[in-house]
Amino acid sequence: MAGTRVKKIWLAIETATEACSVAISDGQNLWQDVVVAPNRHSDLLLPMIDGLLAHAGLQLAQIDAFACGVGPGGFTAVRLGISTMQGLAIASGQSIYPVSSLQALAAAAPGEPTLVAFDARKGEVYAAAFRSDDAGIPELIGAERVCRPEDLVWPPTPGPWRGLGTGWNQYAQHWSAVRCWRADAYPQAAQVLQIARRRATAGDPGVPPEALEPHYIRPSQAEEGK
Secondary structure (H helix, E strand, O other): OOOOOOOOOEEEEEOOOOEEEEEEEOOOOEEEEEEEOOOOHHHHHHHHHHHHHHHHOOOHHHOOEEEEEOOOOOHHHHHHHHHHHHHHHHHHOOOEEEEOHHHHHHOOOOOOOEEEEEEEEOOEEEEEEEEEOOOOOEEEEEEEEEEOHHHOOOOOOOOOOEEEOOHHHHHHHHHOOOOEEEOOOOOOHHHHHHHHHHHHHOOOOOEOHHHOOOOOOOOOHHHHHO
16 A cells, blocks of 8 residues: 555564563564563663664664563563553554463474463463464464463373473473473563564554553452452
8 A cells, every 4th residue: 555654673572471582673684682580671671672772773763563572471570561662662653563472482382282381370370272373373272371280181182282481390290291391481572573573464453552451361469459
C-alpha cells in the first residue's frame, strides 16, 4: 500500500526470568545482549538498551516496531519490562507486539516438540507445551498453566519431547518420561523478536503502548489479598 512504512528495524526485550535481554534487528543483522542477573533487571535494562542501540549504530527514533516478552514470570521483572517498553514505544509513536515468555523459550528449540516450565515458586510451575510450525515458530498445544508439577501429565503425547526452563531443575522427577531437558535455558529477546516479526509479516498490527499488559496467568500477591 502506498505510504505504508515496512517494519524493518525492531527492538525487543525479555525480562520475565533471571535473564535480562535486549535484541535489535535491521532485517539483515541481529544484535543481542543477555545478562543472567537475578534481581538486577532494573539496574541493567536501560543501559543495555542504550548500549545495544549504540553498538548497532542506531537511534531510538529509527525503530519501526517493538516486541516485549510479557511473562509469565517474576511479577516485578515482568512489570519492569512492560513499563520500559511502553515508555520507549510512546516516545517513538510505534506499536508493540506482546509475546509469551514461555513461547519465546520454546522458540530456542525450533523443530522440537518442547515442554517449557518456569519455576513459579509456591511449589508451582508456569508450564506449556509447544510444537513448531513449518517456519519454526512454536505453536501452543492446549493452554499455558500455573499449577503443581505433579498435576502435569508430561509428555502429553508419545514422541521425543524436550524440556526447557528453570522448572526442570526442581521438578524433573515428576516428568521422568522426558529424558532430554535443560534447566539453564531462559527466554531471550531474540526469540521474542523472531515471533513478533513473523506476526507482523502475517498482518498483525501489534497493540498501542497503553494496551500492553503483563501475562501473569495467576494473580499477584496484592491481587490475591484483595
